[in-house]
Amino acid sequence: MTAVPQERRVVTAIPGPKSQELQARRNATVAAGVGSVLPVFTTRAGGGIIEDVDGNRLIDFGSGIAVTSVGASAEAVVRRASAQLAEFTHSCFMVTPYEGYVEVCEQLAELTPGDHPKKSALFNSGAEAVENAVKIARAYTKRQAVVVFDHGYHGRTNLTMALTSKNMPYKNGFGPFAPEVYRVPVAYGYRWPSGPENAGAEASAQAIDMINKQIGADNVAAIIIEPVLGEGGFIEPAKGFLPAVARFAKDNGIVFVADEIQSGFCRTGQWFACEDEGIVPDLITTAKGIAGGLPLSAVTGRAEIMDAAHSGGLGGTYGGNPVACAGALGSIETMKELDLNAKARRIEEIMKARLTAIQEKYDIVGDIRGRGAMIAVELVKSGSKDPNPEATAALAKACHSVGLLVLTCGTYGNVLRFLPPLVIGEDLLNEGLDLLEDAFAGV
Structure with missing residues (x-):
């Protein structure tokens, strides 16, 4: 090469x-x-x-x-993926497992925020990770509603289109969309009517009020947010917004999901963007930067939440493909070394x-x-x-x-x-x- x-x-x-x-x-x-x-x-x-x-x-x-x-x-991605390619390209982890998948899950447990016991499940794309995070949260809470935010982007599958805020080009003409998805305001400092200094407190109060009035906190399985909203315009929610929403989730038994698909793996100068305000999410979704260009994604989170789905309830033919896992280990090696x-x-x-x-x-x-x-x-x-x-x-x-x-x-x-x-x-x-x-x- x-x-x-x-x-x-x-x-x-x-x-x-x-x-x-x-x-x-x-x-x-x-x-x-x-x-x-x-x-x-x-x-x-x-x-x-x-x-x-x-x-x-x-x-x-x-x-x-x-x-x-x-x-x-x-170099490390090419070296590790090439070596794996020569050994075997696929066995399906759900048929006969392999060490690479386990190693990636070990790395995710070590690198993601929080020192609680963590488990992961691996998939192919960011949208798949978000969709599975919703499945896991619903299995754990026995609730159905999912809360997302203005300007959010979460993917192109049917459920993740419902979660995504922007109509064109992502949703236009592709409905009907999955039900039980509710959208609330985000603290977009530059465009907040009373100025960025008030956005964090005001937007979180508005969002929480809407959840309580329009949905009922007891009905909410998950709150999903990008710690830096990607497709919506690289919006950093104004300070105080994320901690207030995370606290509300914790107080009400709601699974707080950080969608770190675009912002994760060193992109923002921290392993994960939610670390900036000390947020420890219940679940975190990753993809994009994880494997140096090979298709891989993950849901990582509290072991008791991740284990809520029954055996066989999570997976997919290619999820955690061995070559992609090797690429991820090379990518993480590079991130640490450099x-x-x-x-x-x-x-x-x-x-x-x-x-x-x-x-x-x-x-x-x-x-x-x-x-x-x-x-x-x-x-x-x-x-x-x-x-x-x-x-x-x-x-x-x-x-x-x-x-x-x-x-x-x-x-x-x-x-x-x-x-x-x-x-x-x-x-x-x-x-x-x-x-x-x-x-x-x-x-």
């Missing part, structure tokens, strides 16, 4: 002729409902670079949506300083937020807080054309989000920020 040179290179238009050829083939056989942010076809990737079929090298500020935190071809939490905090320091300088020059930057290498800017119309999705799209396009891959998000489509691999070099990170600054000047 030759390492990808860690330098940006633009040799054709983006997308180039070979990518365009492949796009034509794709259009003929791939369902139109599967979109792509940027139709450049990847041939190899690693560190902070994605190389395409035309020989262009793009600076990666997306990490395959927070997946390749350790890089897209991390201290990727420290790397994430350094990325935050560099990015926030540069983005603040951009904000001082351009009044369309309404808010800069996030933690670690999960940073975003919310774009607004000059002199207001009105969302500016047009500028957001134009900026993303300008970045793409010069070889910087950035992603957008937000309920209003007006947030640029930055998820660089945690192993990106500082020179590449700064070059990417130079390109971003140029894009702002152009837009």
Whole structure:
């Protein structure tokens, strides 16, 4: 395996002729409902670079949506997954188990918040993990209702679409959705009517009041929240909000579920984002960054809650696939060895300083937020807080054309989000920020 040179290179238009050829083939056989942010076809990737079929090298500020935190071809991931691939690809853990699955569960018990006895179950995707967390919470509490929050995103299966806040593109035309799902306000500081300093207390009081009045706390199986809301716009709930909701859950026998699928595994400069306010969730769902790009997800939690489901009630043919488990062990090894939490905090320091300088020059930057290498800017119309999705799209396009891959998000489509691999070099990170600054000047 030759390492990808860690330098940006633009040799054709983006997308180039070979990518365009492949796009034509794709259009003929791939369902139109599967979109792509940027139709450049990847041939190899690693560190902070994605190389395409035309020989262009793009600076990666997306990490395959927070997946390749350790890089897209991390040595330990490749080494361990390759070794496992040669031994056996599958036996199905529910038929004949294997050590790798157990090792991943041991690592999850060690790394997730809290020192109580913990158990895990492994699955393939984030949505599957969230769906199983709901099953486990219902089995444990013998209740049905599930509470989620404005701007939340939890997946694309039928139940997780019901849990997800945003209609387009995730839910539109795909109903009916699963019942017994209730949505309450979240402390979105930048948009809270009485200001960010009041958002934590006011939003938690509103949410709790709605749960008590409209559902009844005794009917709630689970409260599910992303400690940093990803797709909704990298919203960090205002301080005090998460502890108040977690406390309410505990007082009422409700399972508190932290959805750490996007924010977990060093992304925010801590192993898990909920550690920031000392939250110890009952259950935690993980995926994305867990296995260096191989499909794996998990539900980890208090042993007595995890054991509530009857034997055979949890699982799936590929859940905890041995090659994916090997990848996860390589990914965790890399995170520990390179201290990727420290790397994430350094990325935050560099990015926030540069983005603040951009904000001082351009009044369309309404808010800069996030933690670690999960940073975003919310774009607004000059002199207001009105969302500016047009500028957001134009900026993303300008970045793409010069070889910087950035992603957008937000309920209003007006947030640029930055998820660089945690192993990106500082020179590449700064070059990417130079390109971003140029894009702002152009837009």
